[in-house]
Amino acid sequence: MNDELDPSLELTDQVLLLLQAAPAGLSEYELIQQLKSGHSTHIPNLPLLDKLVLFRTHFLVFNALYQLREQLWGEQAGFVQISPLRVQLLPYQAGNAALVEHDPLRDYYLDLNNLRDTNEDDVEQLLASFWKRMQGGTEKQAALELFELDAYRQPLDLKTIKHRYRQLVSQHHPDRGGSTSRLQTINKAMEILERYYN
Structure with missing residues (x-):
């Protein structure tokens, strides 16, 4: 994807557009690269060589992914399967409820204090x-x-x-x-x- 992302869109909406355009899913790395090449203003536009930049970029993307998962689940519009190796937008299935009930990673990434307080x-x-x-x-x-x-x-x-x-x-x-x-x-x-x- 070389088109610029609409800067007025929230990061969750930008991520949703990228996942909709990639039915087989994207790795975390591919997702970050597409956000960067689309000039997303929501993630640091810096090389990922610095550990703190890498952590913050990773955190922001996963925060958006978990927000998107909650949103789509609540609307019964889909399910976001989240893993650094493959992030994929799947059709909504009621049987997936157990996957979103208690997830410690979800709790971690949805708490922005973990982003702010991590040095x-x-x-x-x-x-x-x-x-x-x-x-x-x-x-x-x-x-x-x-x-x-x-x-x-x-x-x-x-x-x-x-x-x-x-x-x-x-x-x-x-x-x-x-x-x-x-x-x-x-x-x-x-x-x-x-x-x-x-």
Whole structure:
């Protein structure tokens, strides 16, 4: 999408337009890039190399996604499936109610205090906390959470994990705007999962 987004639209409306134009869904990275190329004034128009800029951009996009999910659900107009790997607009189905009843991530991203009160040190602590879990007894669980496979419904196999790994590497590679530290974290998680699923 190279067309400029209407700057008078709220971020939720801009996101909705982008999701409607991509029935197969978009990754978080693709969504951010399309918002930037459409000159959205709602997210920082800065390189995502700085950890705090990356966090704030991610937070604003996920805040809009959860608001949009609530709005569409309330109108029975659709359901937004949210994950950094794939954000997709799905038709409304009453059976999805359980997915939106209690979601700690929803609570986190809809509380703008978490955006306002998070500084660069906090972002570093979030990353350090992740690494501690990776090195402790919960390394497998932490790696699955990073790959967003912790709630995967079918039995996991190495082929599925490698597919997700390739998606994450492609998405977070420094040549595509990602960070080296994030890529190292993904590689470490893959090493751990290979030990458990090989």
